[in-house]
Amino acid sequence: xxxxxxxxxxxxxxxxxxxxxxxxxxxxxxxxxxxxxxxxxxxxxxxxxxxxxxxxxxxxxxxxxxxxxxxxxxxxxxxxxxxxxxxxxxxxxxxxxxxxxxxxxxxxxxxxxxxxxxxxxxxxxxxxxxxxxxxxxxxxxxxxxxxxxxxxxxxxxxxxxxxxxxxxxxxxxxxxxxxxxxxxxxxxxxxxxxxxxxxxxxxxxxxxxxxxxxxxxxxxxxxxxxxxxxxxxxxxxxxxxxxxxxxxxxxxxxxxxxxxxxxxxxxxxxx
Amino acid sequence: xxxxxxxxxxxxxxxxxxxxxxxxxxxxxxxxxxxxxxxxxxxxxxxxxxxxxxxxxxxxxxxxxxxxxxxxxxxxxxxxxxxxxxxxxxxxxxxxxxxxxxxxxxxxxxxxxxxxxxxxxxxxxxxxxxxxxxxxxxxxxxxxxxxxxxxxxxxxxxxxxxxxxxxxxxxxxxxxxxxxxxxxxxxxxxxxxxxxxxxxxxxxxxxxxxxxxxxxxxxxxxxxxxxxxxxxxxxxxxxxxxxxxxxxxxxxxxxxxxxxxxxxxxxxxxxxxxxxxxxxxxxxxxxxxxx
Numbered sequence: 021x022x023x024x025x026x027x028x029x030x031x032x033x034x035x036x037x038x039x040x041x042x043x044x045x046x047x048x049x050x051x052x053x054x055x056x057x058x059x060x061x062x063x064x065x066x067x068x069x070x071x072x073x074x075x076x077x078x079x080x081x082x083x084x085x086x087x088x089x090x091x092x093x094x095x096x097x098x099x100x101x102x103x104x105x106x107x108x109x110x111x112x113x114x115x116x117x118x119x120x121x122x123x124x125x126x127x128x129x130x131x132x133x134x135x136x137x138x139x140x141x142x143x144x145x146x147x148x149x150x151x152x153x154x155x156x157x158x159x160x161x162x163x164x165x166x167x168x169x170x171x172x173x174x175x176x177x178x179x180x181x182x183x184x185x186x187x188x189x190x191x192x193x194x195x196x197x198x199x200x201x202x203x204x205x206x207x208x209x210x211x212x213x214x215x216x217x218x219x220x221x222x223x224x225x226x227x228x229x230x231x232x233x234x235x236x237x238x239x240x241x242x243x244x245x246x247x248x249x250x251x252x253x254x255x256x257x258x259x260x261x262x263x264x265x266x267x268x269x270x271x272x273x274x275x276x277x278x279x280x281x282x283x284x285x286x287x288x289x290x291x
Numbered sequence: 292x293x294x295x296x297x298x299x300x301x302x303x304x305x306x307x308x309x310x311x312x313x314x315x316x317x318x319x320x321x322x323x324x325x326x327x328x329x330x331x332x333x334x335x336x337x338x339x340x341x342x343x344x345x346x347x348x349x350x351x352x353x354x355x356x357x358x359x360x361x362x363x364x365x366x367x368x369x370x371x372x373x374x375x376x377x378x379x380x381x382x383x384x385x386x387x388x389x390x391x392x393x394x395x396x397x398x399x400x401x402x403x404x405x406x407x408x409x410x411x412x413x414x415x416x417x418x419x420x421x422x423x424x425x426x427x428x429x430x431x432x433x434x435x436x437x438x439x440x441x442x443x444x445x446x447x448x449x450x451x452x453x454x455x456x457x458x459x460x461x462x463x464x465x466x467x468x469x470x471x472x473x474x475x476x477x478x479x480x481x482x483x484x485x486x487x488x489x490x491x492x493x494x495x496x497x498x499x500x501x502x503x504x505x506x507x508x509x510x511x512x513x514x515x516x517x518x519x520x521x522x523x524x525x526x527x528x529x530x531x532x533x534x535x536x537x538x539x540x541x542x543x544x545x546x547x548x549x550x551x552x553x554x555x556x557x558x559x560x561x562x563x564x565x566x567x568x569x570x571x572x573x574x575x576x577x578x579x580x581x582x
Contacts, residue, residue: 027381031392034378037455038395041410044421048413060419106305112298125305128313130568132516134537135561138544138554139319141330143311162312165305194298223403225519230545241405245523248409255413262406269401277394284400285463 049260056256071260079250081264083236084243088265091156091239092221096214099161099168103213104206106165107173108198112184122173128166137230144231155231156239160221168213171286175209176202215276215283222269240265320561323554330550342555352531353556356539359446363535364514366450371510372503375458379465380495393466396459404456404519411452412524415439439525442532449524449533453517461506468502469495501575508571515564536560 048056049071051064059065076082110122133140140159149155179202187197203210228242244261251257273280324342328335346353378396382389399407414422415438423435438448472495480490518537521527527534527542534542536556544553 030377031381034374034458035392035395038398040421041414042398044413045410057419061421061424102305102308105301109298109301121302125309128309130565131317131561132512132564134516134518134540135557135564136313136316136320138330138540138550138557139316139323140312141544142319142323142550143316147311158308159312162308165309165313169305194301198301219401223401223405223519225403225405225523229522241403241519244403244405244409248412248523253416253419255409255419258409259413262409266402266406273398273401280401281394281397281463284397284460285467 045259045262048255049263051256053254053256056254060255071256072264075257075260076264079243079246079261080235081240081243081261084238084240085264087153087237088222088239088241091153091160092218094153094157095160095164095221096217098157099164099217100172100210100214102161103165103168104172104203104210105198106169107176107206108202110169110173111176111179111202112194122169125169126166128163129170133163133226137226141230149231151232151234151237153232153237156227159227159231160217160224163227164217164220167287168217171213171216172206172209175206179205211279212283212286215279216287218272219269219280219284220287317561320554320557323551324558325555326551327549328551328554329548330544331548335551338551342552343559345552346555346559352534353539355531356527356534356536359531359533360515360535362446363450363453363517364511366447367453367514368507368510370450371454371458371461372506374454375461375506376465376503378458378462379469380491382462383466383469393459393463396462398459399456400460402456405523407452407456408520408523411448411455412439415448439533440529442530445525445529445533449517449521452524453514453520456520457510457513461510464506464509465499465502468499472498504571504574508567508574511567512564515560536563 044061047063048060050067050069051059052066052068052070055065106121106125110118110125113121144150144155144159147155149158183201183205184197187201192200223241224239225241225245228239229245232238232242244258244265247258247261325337325339326335327338327342382393382396414420417423417435417437417440422438426432426435436444439445476494476498477490480494485493515536517535518541521533521535521538522541525533527538537560540553540556540560543549543556
């Protein structure tokens with residue numbers, strides 16, 4: 021439909037649209053602020069890593085980094101654990117009970133977190149969980165539970181029922197069937213879900229903004245948000261923070277590209 | 292298949308969380324929407340449908356945010372769908388080069404909205420940014436401006452960022468759909484003398500209809516959810532020109548302490564999103580029956 025020249029041009033144009041801003045971020049972090057205002061778009065005159073040191077020190081970024089890490093990893097594990105148990109029941113039950121349970125847990129996928137954030141704030145407040153990482157973890161876990169049930173239950177349904185029956189014959193308890201059969205066999209779906217949750221929670225702004233206020237509880241995106249007021253247009257500093265916040269995901273993406281693309285698409289794919 | 296009743300114990304943690312942090316607040320939105328709750332005070336009054344009536348008949352900012360959301364949504368749905376479909380068609384074959392470009396196009400998806408907001412705030416910045424100098428260099432100096440400061444333009448500047456952010460991801464959804472189209476159909480059509488455009492319009496387009504429906508539905512809902520990006524980039528300004536429904540809800544509650552009022556706006560958003568999802572599911576199921 022397109023000539024091969026115009027195809028190539030389009031692909032190269034969009035590539036540049038991604039490569040230029042990203043390299044610009046990296047280049048800017050290596051400039052001193054003084055030099056940046058003289059020459060905002062050019063190459064640095066002398067490479068400095070001082071911005072990274074300063075931005076971490078001035079904002080306790082290492083604390084926020086750790087908070088993000090705690091919230092992300094805990095949410096991944098808690099959500100996979102809780103959602104896989106629900107999925108297991110959906111798989112074991114048959115007929116309308118299974119369908120009803122599935123339906124109830126999937127409904128949450130259709131309503132974005134934003135529609136109930138006001139009463140959710142009330143619930144978190146009433147439970148005394150405002151301003152705590154635990155509150156953030158519980159809320160994030162719940163918000164990703166429907167999509168994980170969708171991914172994992174869908175996968176568990178493909179496990180041949182003969183395998184489950186064989187274990188029942190051997191006298192295995194439900195817990196043993198879950199632990200020894202269903203969970204290991206669902207590993208690929210769990211990995212996909214883990215990546216999806218990981219990216220979304222690491223990058224999330226809304227929940228930390230709603231539920232966390234004190235400086236020692238902030239996660240990275242929330243901490244970055246303060247930079248606008250703090251550094252105004254001092255982009256060497258701002259972008260150093262951006263790079264620190266993005267680096268873990270970038271490194272994982274480089275090594276696990278295929279799984280990232282799969283995971284993020286499964287998250288979007290609800291047809 | 293038999294199972295013991297203990298199986299139901301497996302549901303306890305999930306059900307507890309789901310009830311506390313999803314079902315309860317979702318129902319709560321309806322409840323608070325008929326009150327004048329301020330978010331802090333334990334006492335509040337029931338005001339009936341007053342919040343809804345105020346929103347629809349009295350609140351210029353609410354109507355404006357609805358309009359902005361529609362502009363944002365249309366720009367993103369139209370251009371993101373077209374671009375991602377074009378790139379999917381170009382990069383459909385699993386060659387090494389294509390896989391590399393797919394990974395590159397997908398890359399922005401893994402960044403946080405806050406990071407993306409900073410990157411584009413810099414690009415758009417009037418004096419130190421890079422878009423205006425670039426436009427001057429290529430002879431388009433006439434259109435340089437404050438991309439986020441001009442109330443007529445700002446919402447489209449944001450839409451562009453959203454497209455930049457998610458085109459790669461949507462492209463992947465299209466590629467998955469396209470790779471399901473049987474190759475024999477194209478071969479048969481080529482033998483029958485069908486041109487490239489005919490093959491697209493008669494084979495590809497109808498067969499990827501389910502993917503397209505899904506992509507459009509997903510993009511529309513993403514546009515209603517774009518809180519992080521808008522909040523971090525403009526906070527809804529200047530002069531409410533980039534206020535969308537979710538930022539309106541957030542600001543009503545947390546800047547003006549009108550929790551009841553904000554809940555009413557949430558319920559309206561909930562109805563819009565649920566409506567779109569239902570239409571989308573209907574269309575997808577219809578497509579499934581047809582093929």
